[in-house]
Amino acid sequence: MKSPTTSTDTSSPRTVLSPADEAFIKDFATMSAFGATAAGGVDRQAASADDVSQRRWLARLLEAHGLRVEYDKIGNQFGLLERVPGAPFVVVGSHMDSQPTAGRFDGAYGVLAAAHAAFRLGEEWERSGEAPRFNIAVVNWFNEEGSRFVPSMMGSAVFTGKLPLDKALATCDRDGVSVREAMEPTGFLGDGAGPEAAFCAEIHIEQGRSLENAGITIGLVTSSWAANKYEFVVNGDQAHSGATVMEDRRDALLGASLLVVAAREIADRFPGVLHTSVGQLDVYPNSPVVVASRVCLLLDLRSADDSVLEQADELLHQRITEIEETARVTVERHHSHSWGVTSYQPDGVEVARRCARQLGLSHTDVMTVAGHDSINMKDLVPTVMLFVPSSEGVSHNELEFTTDEDMVAGLALLTEVVRSLAAGELAG
Numbered sequence: 001m002k003s004p005t006t007s008t009d010t011s012s013p014r015t016v017l018s019p020a021d022e023a024f025i026k027d028f029a030t031m032s033a034f035g036a037t038a039a040g041g042v043d044r045q046a047a048s049a050d051d052v053s054q055r056r057w058l059a060r061l062l063e064a065h066g067l068r069v070e071y072d073k074i075g076n077q078f079g080l081l082e083r084v085p086g087a088p089f090v091v092v093g094s095h096m097d098s099q100p101t102a103g104r105f106d107g108a109y110g111v112l113a114a115a116h117a118a119f120r121l122g123e124e125w126e127r128s129g130e131a132p133r134f135n136i137a138v139v140n141w142f143n144e145e146g147s148r149f150v151p152s153m154m155g156s157a158v159f160t161g162k163l164p165l166d167k168a169l170a171t172c173d174r175d176g177v178s179v180r181e182a183m184e185p186t187g188f189l190g191d192g193a194g195p196e197a198a199f200c201a202e203i204h205i206e207q208g209r210s211l212e213n214a215g216i217t218i219g220l221v222t223s224s225w226a227a228n229k230y231e232f233v234v235n236g237d238q239a240h241s242g243a244t245v246m247e248d249r250r251d252a253l254l255g256a257s258l259l260v261v262a263a264r265e266i267a268d269r270f271p272g273v274l275h276t277s278v279g280q281l282d283v284y285p286n287s288p289v290v291v292a293s294r295v296c297l298l299l300d301l302r303s304a305d306d307s308v309l310e311q312a313d314e315l316l317h318q319r320i321t322e323i324e325e326t327a328r329v330t331v332e333r334h335h336s337h338s339w340g341v342t343s344y345q346p347d348g349v350e351v352a353r354r355c356a357r358q359l360g361l362s363h364t365d366v367m368t369v370a371g372h373d374s375i376n377m378k379d380l381v382p383t384v385m386l387f388v389p390s391s392e393g394v395s396h397n398e399l400e401f402t403t404d405e406d407m408v409a410g411l412a413l414l415t416e417v418v419r420s421l422a423a424g425e426l427a428g
Contacts, residue, residue: 103400
């Protein structure tokens with residue numbers, strides 16, 4: 001991750017919580033109970049029973065504060081605060097679905113912070129009679145994690161037109177259940193395309209340790225790392241794991257294992273500037289006495305340097321050819337999805353910087369290595385992305401943790417950023 005540049009403002013975050021902050025923390029604890037695991041994390045994969053339950057809880061919370069809840073055709077959940085009928089919306093939020101055993105902060109913090117920012121601004125505008133230039137839409141994006149349905153960031157990809165709706169709805173999980181089949185019984189598949197977006201904002205835990213290491217409260221995200229994601233299918237021949245002589249074997253799992261090793265070896269050739277991983281393997285027939293005939297794996301490459309990513313990609317495909325010969329297998333190569341090193345709008349970064357200074361929050365410029373829905377949204381409308389610290393950089397892990405103080409500091413900043421966007425500060 002990009003090393004932080006020190007801000008001139010190094011004030012400490014607030015330590016005394018206001019009643020509004022306490023209400024936020026209480027709601028966060030309630031939200032974290034949906035799909036709670038014994039080790040303190042959550043498991044609420046997209047369209048699972050716990051994901052459905054927390055979506056219904058969020059709908060009740062939004063409606064209790066006067067927001068109208070709607071769903072688009074892929075199941076993105078919107079809470080609409082419409083002060084100016086017919087005006088476009090500042091879309092603000094993140095996702096509440098999770099990995100199988102995940103932390104309770106990833107994504108979910110950003111949705112709840114968006115909701116409470118909208119509550120605060122709505123109450124202020126109601127008291128003052130003020131009418132902003134743009135409305136607010138709190139969003140809970142569908143299937144950001146991609147743990148049940150591939151690809152990740154599905155809901156925002158459909159919303160922005162990057163992924164066809166029909167393709168997304170036809171996507172199946174490992175049990176052969178499609179998105180459409182999983183979502184139709186829930187009532188979360190709407191009829192429309194969602195609110196018209198004018199701007200977007202998202203706040204998220206950093207999922208790294210640069211902010212914590214530097215003692216800084218807020219990361220102002222300036223750009224994303226590039227990523228190439230692939231689905232490879234290694235094909236061999238099913239055989240007896242004991243009786244088949246070694247030279248006759250076409251072991252798909254051996255080929256897949258060589259691909260896993262190749263991904264790490266390629267990363268080691270570009271220390272510190274390339275991340276690679278294989279996060280999922282599906283082995284068939286996955287029997288203890290059978291040589292595997294088919295293995296599906298998901299592999300990704302990430303870098304902040306497009307030229308490094310291109311070199312790594314070439315090396316990977318060269319290694320695939322070598323692996324096919326070594327293991328006597330064939331490898332089907334399917335591109336899943338990718339994005340380049342692209343910047344968030346500088347004017348949006350400056351709005352967030354000004355708001356952070358006004359609040360006395362220490363801040364710095366960072367890049368995001370992980371994918372977020374805002375990466376899709378920034379290609380559609382001006383978008384602001386914010387980070388708060390992650391303890392020891394732990395993420396996608398039940399031990400993931402961010403302090404209450406850092407969460408409410410981020411909420412305060414998000415509220416001010418959304419206020420500025422709703423006032424039309426980036427509208428010219």
